[in-house]
Amino acid sequence: xxxxxxxxxxxxxxxxxxxxxxxxxxxxxxxxxxxxxxxxxxxxxxxxxxxxxxxxxxxxxxxxxxxxxxxxxxxxxxxxxxxxxxxxxxxxxxxxxxxxxxxxxxxxxxxxxxxxxxxxxxxxxxxxxxxxxxxxxxxxxxxxxxxxxxx
Amino acid sequence: xxxxxxxxxxxxxxxxxxxxxxxxxxxxxxxxxxxxxxxxxxxxxxxxxxxxxxxxxxxxxxxxxxxxxxxxxxxxxxxxxxxxxxxxxxxxxxxxxxxxxxxxxxxxxxxxxxxxxxxxxxxxxxxxxxxxxxxxxxxxxxxxxxxxxxx
DNA sequence: GCTTGACCTTCCCACCTTGGGAAGGCGCAC
DNA sequence: GTGCGCCTTCCCAAGGTGGGAAGGTCAAGC
Numbered sequence: 001x002x003x004x005x006x007x008x009x010x011x012x013x014x015x016x017x018x019x020x021x022x023x024x025x026x027x028x029x030x031x032x033x034x035x036x037x038x039x040x041x042x043x044x045x046x047x048x049x050x051x052x053x054x055x056x057x058x059x060x061x062x063x064x065x066x067x068x069x070x071x072x073x074x075x076x077x078x079x080x081x082x083x084x085x086x087x088x089x090x091x092x093x094x095x096x097x098x099x100x101x102x103x104x105x106x107x108x109x110x111x112x113x114x115x116x117x118x119x120x121x122x123x124x125x126x127x128x129x130x131x132x133x134x135x136x137x138x139x140x141x142x143x144x145x146x147x148x149x150x151x
Numbered sequence: 152x153x154x155x156x157x158x159x160x161x162x163x164x165x166x167x168x169x170x171x172x173x174x175x176x177x178x179x180x181x182x183x184x185x186x187x188x189x190x191x192x193x194x195x196x197x198x199x200x201x202x203x204x205x206x207x208x209x210x211x212x213x214x215x216x217x218x219x220x221x222x223x224x225x226x227x228x229x230x231x232x233x234x235x236x237x238x239x240x241x242x243x244x245x246x247x248x249x250x251x252x253x254x255x256x257x258x259x260x261x262x263x264x265x266x267x268x269x270x271x272x273x274x275x276x277x278x279x280x281x282x283x284x285x286x287x288x289x290x291x292x293x294x295x296x297x298x299x300x301x302x
Numbered sequence: 303g304c305t306t307g308a309c310c311t312t313c314c315c316a317c318c319t320t321g322g323g324a325a326g327g328c329g330c331a332c
Numbered sequence: 333g334t335g336c337g338c339c340t341t342c343c344c345a346a347g348g349t350g351g352g353a354a355g356g357t358c359a360a361g362c
Contacts, residue, residue: 066277080274084256099246115228170348187358
């Protein structure tokens with residue numbers, strides 16, 4: 001298989017495959033006499049693994065660690081689980097950050113008329129000296145309701 | 152005020168302030184005879200606006216648009232609201248993506264023993280040919296419960 | 303007046319992942 | 333043997349941030 005074939009098969013662009021090789025995530029591919037990269041079924045499996053890991057949001061470093069464990073028949077599943085749950089924790093932290101931003105914006109937008117007039121609590125808040133997130137105290141406010149009110 | 156003072160006052164590093172000036176987000180600061188940048192209270196306000204917008208996850212381009220509206224006394228609040236809600240939509244899309252990743256990982260991790268043995272459904276899934284997210288059909292599954300089960 | 307230390311200036315490099323594109327070499331079908 | 337699609341390497345770009353070098357400036361203290 002040439003790089004184009006394996007790119008189609010894995011959904012990773014040829015460019016990225018070369019990049020992963022350059023940066024050491026995957027091992028250098030075999031070459032034909034004329035210099036073309038050639039891939040085996042084994043390589044295909046590896047790249048599929050990379051693809052799936054990437055889809056789950058793992059960093060290249062984490063994928064590297066996972067690949068190492070994957071190839072290590074004497075691995076402990078605890079090590080894999082630790083990476084996975086550590087990553088989940090990071091994902092949740094990010095989600096929380098995004099949610100805080102979103103909540104603040106929805107709160108501000110819900111007070112904005114959204115008409116031809118210039119008065120706008122969103123701009124007012126951004127330009128003020130107060131801390132950026134004067135959120136309502138209510139807990140578990142349903143995001144969708146807030147969003148509807150904001151529209 | 153020198154750049155260091157305004158950096159402290161806004162929480163934006165001097166480096167980033169110069170970068171924002173270079174890229175045209177903010178207008179070039181006045182200079183002393185010796186070339187030091189000098190900032191007015193007006194500049195301070197602008198940079199605070201930038202800081203807050205950044206904290207809310209707006210891109211530089213969006214902050215640019217918001218700044219323009221901020222300075223335009225004849226703006227329509229609808230334009231501001233549109234930017235804000237558009238950004239909220241993007242934030243929610245990202246959150247959903249992160250949530251899908253997190254859910255998949257929690258599901259896989261909940262089936263992983265996490266011990267000294269090598270058997271690991273996480274690796275098995277990453278290395279398989281199946282689509283990456285074989286999620287349970289149950290809806291509204293509480294994330295925290297899934298997380299506890301995964302541990 | 304001179305030294306010192308904190309600050310300022312510009313300029314270059316790096317991160318990470320991805321895409322775009324140029325210039326040139328191969329492989330194969332007609 | 334010509335043409336087209338693929339391959340090769342190499343450079344550039346993004347966004348947003350940090351690091352650091354080399355050199356100029358300011359103010360305080362002696």
